[in-house]
Amino acid sequence: MAQRNLGLDLGAHAVKGVLLDSTYRGYAVVDTARVPVQAATEGGPPLLARQAEAVRALLAERGWRPDAVITAFPGSAASSHVLTLPFTDPRRIEQTVGFEVEGQIPFDLEDVAWDWQPLHAHDGKTDLHVAVVRKEELAALVAALGDAGVDPRAVVPAGPAYAALFATGAVAGEEAPPAEPGALVPADLVLDVGHERTSVCVVAGGLAEAARTFPFGAAHLARVVSRDLGLSEADALAAVVSRDARDPRVDEALPRALAPLVRELRATLRAWRARAGARPVRRFVLCGELARL
Known part of the structure; x- marks a missing residue:
């Protein structure tokens, strides 16, 4: 049933x-x-x-x-952390990860709810994605x-949930030419830009290799365009996400307004590549409110 x-x-x-x-x-x-x-x-x-x-x-x-x-x-109240442990044995990871998490957060472990999943194993080490939120x-x-x-x-947490869409086939992977022996599996990058928050996830082989959520969204763009063009925030938001031809002044203001998003995305990818190596990104999936831009 x-x-x-x-x-x-x-x-x-x-x-x-x-x-x-x-x-x-x-x-x-x-x-x-x-x-x-x-x-x-x-x-x-x-x-x-x-x-x-x-x-x-x-x-x-x-x-x-x-x-x-x-x-x-x-929102972005659930914080994300990447931990690297010097072994790959699941039992040792389970026994150790709590101590490592406690050293990463400004709260007692008993005051938070947290969980983890493996990101990437390499050179006898394991990278873990850990999500933490205060119990209250x-x-x-x-x-x-x-x-x-x-x-x-x-x-x-929002980020790793995107990886499940690829792992289950809900988002179909693109056909890729056969990889040479030893070549890194290409990754898909998901960027979900909502009204007040942005979530990003790097997915390879159906698994999340990097994930985070940070404050940024269409409301941020509306505030910047409102200030630059003297519009109300409601009118600025409508102009930003409109499917119709936009005021050329809005298009001029958008690159400045998008700069914080680009900066955060660049930092995320730089940290991911430092752990995962030179894995290529084969597809960039943009979703959320700003997918309409």
């Missing part, structure tokens, strides 16, 4: 959902939907409460009754979703 699973992406501007039927043979997309998050008002509810209300509206509007819900942790922030998310009638089975 098929199990109906719901994946949620809690954005600052909209909540997105995809409903899947999953069986032992695979899965099928049943439905997708997007509901806007109520804009912030002075003295109004915080973002998390507005996101939960959008989730409630999404379920009511589509009539979805999922058996299980998986959601990505919203995770508890607030789970409570808000509970108020919306959702009990998530899993809460995952």
Whole structure:
């Protein structure tokens, strides 16, 4: 019997959902939907409460009754770390990683929820991706979703979730010519630029080799264009993401506004290549609000 699973992406501007039927043979997309998050008002509810209300509206509007819900942790509050351990044995990694994580964070380990997955093994060493979030922030998310009638089975960091799309074939890999013996497997780069945050993931062979989320999004571009052109932020945002011909002045302002994104992306790729070597990037996948640029 098929199990109906719901994946949620809690954005600052909209909540997105995809409903899947999953069986032992695979899965099928049943439905997708997007509901806007109520804009912030002075003295109004915080973002998390507005996101939960959008989730409630999404379920009511589509009539979805999922058996299980998986959601990505919203925003950039979940920090990402890359640790390198001088061995590859899974048992030793499990015994050691907690001590290493505690040395990387400004909190006691008992105050955070964290998990890890292997990124890359090389020269007898293992690179690990570790995601950490304060328990109080995770508890607030789970409570808000509970108020919306959702009990998530899993809460995952955004970055590594993209790798699963490649590993399961949800995003088809491009055909590549046969690699020479010993050649590095080409990587795919996923860049999801939302309203307030950006997530990036480097995927090779269906596995995440680098992943992080940082503050940057369409709202940042709108603020810069608003300041440069004397527009309201709402008008600037509409001009930035418009599918119609844009004001030439907006196109002139965008390269300056995009500079922080390029800087963060360059730093991410530089750190990845320092660990993974000269692996080529064969495809760049841009998604999120700015995919419309």
